[in-house]
Amino acid sequence: MSERRFDVWTAGDAYERYMGRWSRLVADEFVRWLACPPEARWLDVGCGSGALTSTVAVRCRPRALLGVERSAGFAATARASAPPPTCVAVADAQALPVGDAVFDVAVSGLVLNFLPAPGVALAEAVRGVRPGGVVAAYVWDYAEGMGFLRHFWAAATTVDPSADAHDEGRRFPLCRPSALRTLWSEAGLTEVTVAPIEIPTLFAHFDDLWTPFLSGQGPAPGHVAALSPDRREDLRRTLRARVPTRADGTIPLTARAWAVRGRKATTSSRGAGRTQR
Template sequence: MDRWETGPAYERYMGRWSRLVAARFTPWLTAWLARSDGLRWLDAGCGTGALSATVAERCRPRALLGVDLSEPFVRTAREQVPDGRFAVADAAALPVPDGAYDVAVSGLTLNFLADPAAGAAELARAVRPGDGLVAAYVWDYAEHPGFLRRFWDAVATVDPAGAVAFDEGRRFPLCRPERLHSLWTEAGLTEVATAPIDVPTVFTDFEDLWNPFVAGQGPAPGYVTSLTPGERDHLRTAYAESLPLAPDGSLSLTARAWAVHGRRPER
């Protein structure tokens, strides 16, 4: 049900918000670097290039490699970051030499890996020992009342079994600061720290929110497209009625991501 096949559709669904997170994540991370320009960056699970684009614009990297398993997403990333280098590859089996990068990052990807610990270990392996920096961020699906949490709460009212099976808050217990901290320390990283990153998610009207869900890119949209037309209409109504729409029909919410970073120690 987790489909990653169309870059533009994913951009409309999540890319516009992940870019806001990337814009706040990058300065939080670079504050831990002696310098942020002229470094070698690796973006594991780069998706459509939201984080890679931010790094390219703000950090002036000497080299930038993004990898993702979705070839359509990699194609979109190449279009958005022409100065970067991108490859179709597994974030849990990175095609890079040991210690080849100064900074390794991953945005909104770790929870989708079959083995997040392997992904964290690969990120750690990819950076140079001593001061290589490893960082990532993931959405808070479970506790923060953003548009995804409200979506799955609406699902629970019309399809309790579907909510139990597919709710991202249930599926991804990794997406909590204490779990991220443990994942990083278990990967052998030091100076580990976590932080919340909140971004506004403003929709012009309910259709602006709902239409990306029917494009099928990602877990929640994949669930929506699995429904019959009648089930979909029932969910759409329940979701709309649960939201604090303004008198003009617009909707202003906040999404939260949890970020983590750490350093690869000397051998």
């Protein structure tokens, strides 16, 4: 099975059922944490289906807001859902179609681990931000903090031990705070801060948890798509037995993301940055 094939996100509706409903909750907390002033010029790198873009448009009263997304399908979803003054462009995060020092804030939500060269994309975001501006992102804590994915991969490796090689917690090094802090510091950003964002992920019933794994889009759904029907049913039964289920059938879990932010150095502060936790 090609991991890269299933790492590519192309359909906004499928993503919404699988991860978008939770990413919107994280986006709201992330924007609150940033606490950027109104009338700023925002850049959303890898805007996907527009969860973070829409949140910025509604909560931050931006003067300008550009979302950049490589997938035309995702860009169309973001364009349809984000209110003014949002613009959405189809472009690569590693070659942004923006001038130097144009924006006050550059953000990215849940994208870094799916880029071939996240350092290049971060450098592009830094380039697009004015001196003194903010560059920030968040990623899922695939290694420890994503309850429904931890249960999924534990069930998957019970059915087939080789599934462990596809686990995002193993494959994606930028799901840990130390790696994010290092990446931001190496990009020359100052006042680097990393913080957790935890949200509830309450599933109405088991099918509410299981059905999004059948979308075939993303590492875990991609793994399901590659299974034979019998193995898929084994995985479904194993997962159902693992997850904590209340008497009313609901499944209460939590998901954690790591958020990181830093400031582009001004001429006077260049080389004088410090890292915070």
